[in-house]
Amino acid sequence: MEFAPVVAWLGVVLALAAAALPIADRVFRGFSDSGASLAPATALATVTVLAYWLGHLAYGRLVSIAAAGGFVLVGVALWGWRRPRLDRVRRPLAVFLLAFTFLVVVRAYDPGIHPAGGEKFLDFGLLNAILRADVLPPEDVWFAGERLRYYYGAQLATATLVHLTGVTPSVAYNLALATFYATLVTGAFGLARAAAANAGWNGTLAGGLAAFLVGLAGTLATPVRLVLANLAPGFAADHAAFAFTGIRTTIPNAVESVAADWSFWLGRYVIEGTLTVSPFWAYLNGDLHAHVVAAPFLVLVAALAYTVFRTRGRARLLRLACLGVAGGFLTLVNTWGLPTTIGLATLALAFSPHTPSPRQFESPVADELARYAAAVIGALCVAALAVTVAAPFLLFHTPVNRGVGFLPPRTGLGPLVLAYGTFLTAFALAVRRYDLPLPSPLAAFALGVLAALVAGALLAFDLAAVAVVAPLLAVGWYVLRRRTPAFWLVLLVAGAGLVLAVEFAYARVYPFSPAVPRWNTVYKVSMQVWVLWGIGAAVAATAVLQRAAARVSDRAPSLRTARALAPAAAVAVAVLLVGAAVFPAAALAQHHELAGDDPSLDGTRYVETTHPYEADAIDWLDSHVDGTPVLLAKPGRTTYTWVNAPSSLTGIPTVAGWTHEKGYRGAETYNTRATDAAYMLDADWESAALLLDYYDVQYVYYGPTERDAYGPSIYDNRTGVTVAYQNEEVTIYEINPDEACEAVRDTCP
Numbered sequence: 001m002e003f004a005p006v007v008a009w010l011g012v013v014l015a016l017a018a019a020a021l022p023i024a025d026r027v028f029r030g031f032s033d034s035g036a037s038l039a040p041a042t043a044l045a046t047v048t049v050l051a052y053w054l055g056h057l058a059y060g061r062l063v064s065i066a067a068a069g070g071f072v073l074v075g076v077a078l079w080g081w082r083r084p085r086l087d088r089v090r091r092p093l094a095v096f097l098l099a100f101t102f103l104v105v106v107r108a109y110d111p112g113i114h115p116a117g118g119e120k121f122l123d124f125g126l127l128n129a130i131l132r133a134d135v136l137p138p139e140d141v142w143f144a145g146e147r148l149r150y151y152y153g154a155q156l157a158t159a160t161l162v163h164l165t166g167v168t169p170s171v172a173y174n175l176a177l178a179t180f181y182a183t184l185v186t187g188a189f190g191l192a193r194a195a196a197a198n199a200g201w202n203g204t205l206a207g208g209l210a211a212f213l214v215g216l217a218g219t220l221a222t223p224v225r226l227v228l229a230n231l232a233p234g235f236a237a238d239h240a241a242f243a244f245t246g247i248r249t250t251i252p253n254a255v256e257s258v259a260a261d262w263s264f265w266l267g268r269y270v271i272e273g274t275l276t277v278s279p280f281w282a283y284l285n286g287d288l289h290a291h292v293v294a295a296p297f298l299v300l301v302a303a304l305a306y307t308v309f310r311t312r313g314r315a316r317l318l319r320l321a322c323l324g325v326a327g328g329f330l331t332l333v334n335t336w337g338l339p340t341t342i343g344l345a346t347l348a349l350a351f352s353p354h355t356p357s358p359r360q361f362e363s364p365v366a367d368e369l370a371r372y373a374a375a376v377i378g379a380l381c382v383a384a385l386a387v388t389v390a391a392p393f394l395l396f397h398t399p400v401n402r403g404v405g406f407l408p409p410r411t412g413l414g415p416l417v418l419a420y421g422t423f424l425t426a427f428a429l430a431v432r433r434y435d436l437p438l439p440s441p442l443a444a445f446a447l448g449v450l451a452a453l454v455a456g457a458l459l460a461f462d463l464a465a466v467a468v469v470a471p472l473l474a475v476g477w478y479v480l481r482r483r484t485p486a487f488w489l490v491l492l493v494a495g496a497g498l499v500l501a502v503e504f505a506y507a508r509v510y511p512f513s514p515a516v517p518r519w520n521t522v523y524k525v526s527m528q529v530w531v532l533w534g535i536g537a538a539v540a541a542t543a544v545l546q547r548a549a550a551r552v553s554d555r556a557p558s559l560r561t562a563r564a565l566a567p568a569a570a571v572a573v574a575v576l577l578v579g580a581a582v583f584p585a586a587a588l589a590q591h592h593e594l595a596g597d598d599p600s601l602d603g604t605r606y607v608e609t610t611h612p613y614e615a616d617a618i619d620w621l622d623s624h625v626d627g628t629p630v631l632l633a634k635p636g637r638t639t640y641t642w643v644n645a646p647s648s649l650t651g652i653p654t655v656a657g658w659t660h661e662k663g664y665r666g667a668e669t670y671n672t673r674a675t676d677a678a679y680m681l682d683a684d685w686e687s688a689a690l691l692l693d694y695y696d697v698q699y700v701y702y703g704p705t706e707r708d709a710y711g712p713s714i715y716d717n718r719t720g721v722t723v724a725y726q727n728e729e730v731t732i733y734e735i736n737p738d739e740a741c742e743a744v745r746d747t748c749p
Contacts, residue, residue: 005175012164020040022079033194037189038190045329048153095207096183097182122142127158134627174603177292187303188211210535216280218583225262229255246415275519291524295527306490323345327389331386351481501525544570607649617727637674689737702715
């Protein structure tokens with residue numbers, strides 16, 4: 001394995017985090033670790049935002065060094081002014097190093113940046129395009145001549161670290177995944193620890209549970225499916241179909257596939273017609289994709305919301321500003337995070353014990369509404385700052401979209417519980433400790449009957465999420481306003497709002513299909529729900545476990561019932577935690593069985609074995625071709641296959657890449673380009689030469705993919721065409737497009 005790059009990379013990341021310590025200590029005042037757990041996220045976000053804005057003037061290694069150097073100089077100056085307490089850094093540092101090492105090992109046994117089963121070709125292509133860019137936004141690697149129309153903060157942060165460390169991009173890809181994963185786990189640990197301690201619970205236990213729930217845990221679908229499929233397949237197919245409906249096949253086939261050939265890939269198929277992913281599933285799969293890399297910075301946003309929740313006056317204004325900047329960076333990484341940032345800011349202000357109404361009204365209702373109005377105004381200020389930070393992207397380079405749709409197919413009760421049951425149970429058991437107003441026994445009975453009837457009606461109308469989640473949201477809201485302002489309840493409400501929102505609305509963005517309208521919406525939002533609820537449920541589970549321990553140790557006769565019920569709740573939480581651990585255990589076992597014997601972090605090393613001649617040609621392109629000349633190859637109408645590899649693996653833009661471009665620019669625009677690209681490879685030379693000049697094509701890559709599609713090359717022995725590179729399977733032609741066109745046509749572009 002490549003140990004020297006690991007050491008260099010980790011050294012730079014830790015140096016940036018160390019520079020962030022005095023900033024984190026100031027911003028995250030009140031955290032038991034002085035904000036050290038958020039220092040990596042703070043450093044990565046700040047340096048990348050600086051590089052982003054400087055990069056619109058000029059971009060390259062010097063810009064990354066300037067951004068990082070300026071940040072480090074500020075950090076060093078602040079060290080002299082406000083020296084952090086290093087004794088508080090040990091635990092976050094240990095968590096970060098443990099998580100980083102863990103994922104480095106995981107990726108070393110499956111490092112491949114391959115086209116199948118994910119977005120790795122897109123992610124690596126964006127990284128390489130940024131590394132070749134001399135200004136931001138970079139040229140679109142799959143749409144030559146045009147600027148990228150997709151959020152690229154994840155790849156920009158990675159490119160900045162590549163510039164600072166000198167690590168090869170194919171190795172840096174996997175080191176970046178390990179870095180973002182460790183940043184996520186460490187941030188979750190720190191925020192849960194702070195929130196639990198503030199609520200009077202064991203912070204270290206809560207932090208450990210958050211690290212597990214956010215960084216490792218999987219859905220309950222995996223243990224339920226494995227048990228049913230292996231022990232009672234007939235019963236599963238006939239009476240437990242809800243556990244298998246998410247798998248995209250018939251129920252009998254789904255049961256059989258789980259029993260005979262379970263794969264971690266099935267872990268994301270829980271709710272029918274969409275995807276539900278946990279962070280560990282995503283990092284195990286290995287996409288350096290927007291919603292994956294956004295997770296640690298969502299934790300940063302949530303932690304800043306926590307500081308807003310706990311402060312007042314000028315201290316709150318400072319943290320609101322920081323929240324706006326962090327939200328702007330999160331928008332660059334994954335624009336889906338902007339509404340969540342605004343929502344968290346609103347909830348933090350609305351439920352804070354330090355947010356009185358702007359004025360006192362005689363009516364409690366008016367007073368309450370004034371509180372929420374003030375919270376919305378504050379959140380809009382955060383939104384304005386976030387939009388300002390991300391303005392160049394939001395104003396000029398966002399993908400096309402078809403707006404918002406409403407009333408999609410909704411989530412069934414069984415899949416909902418399998419997806420989020422661990423969190424829901426922890427929350428439900430934890431809120432039992434608060435004394436809710438109870439009516440007389442007769443009124444309580446009538447209220448219970450009414451609640452049962454309403455729940456039954458909601459289930460009958462396919463509103464399981466409303467029946468299950470809405471009561472928790474209401475109770476969380478009530479407790480926050482009438483009992484105790486605990487931040488884990490804010491996370492409960494935030495996650496519940498996201499779960500309910502996608503039951504009624506969806507974004508009509510690529511790859512939108514009327515057959516599965518919320519496929520992409522739930523996919524992106526479920527990661528956010530998992531992060532927010534994972535941290536909140538860790539604190540809730542800690543409360544349940546500690547209360548059980550206290551009840552068992554208390555021998556007062558009046559507490560016999562409590563001593564019986566509290567351990568039962570603790571056992572339920574423990575069983576669900578074990579269930580959540582089944583997925584990572586099974587996935588890692590399978591991962592080990594399928595892994596090779598020679599660990600490596602080089603994500604493109606497999607190309608030398610599977611495509612040896614193309615590997616040599618692609619290496620030649622990468623090392624001999626500077627800048628961003630236009631490269632022509634077969635258009636990528638068939639995605640998730642070995643197509644457009646030269647562009648994805650080098651960052652040299654092609655005329656028309658994968659059909660993802662339909663989502664960025666529209667289907668008609670992409671189809672026109674793809675048709676022209678194919679025409680340049682399989683048409684009469686006069687027409688091809690005209691298009692070569694129109695698109696300013698400077699290189700043509702003709703390999704096995706092109707030969708299989710179009711037959712013998714039409715480029716041999718043509719005016720304006722020379723062979724720049726050739727081996728047994730690949731020919732790379734260098735084109736003078738003006739000369740090629742003028743030799744066969746009277747008029748050229």
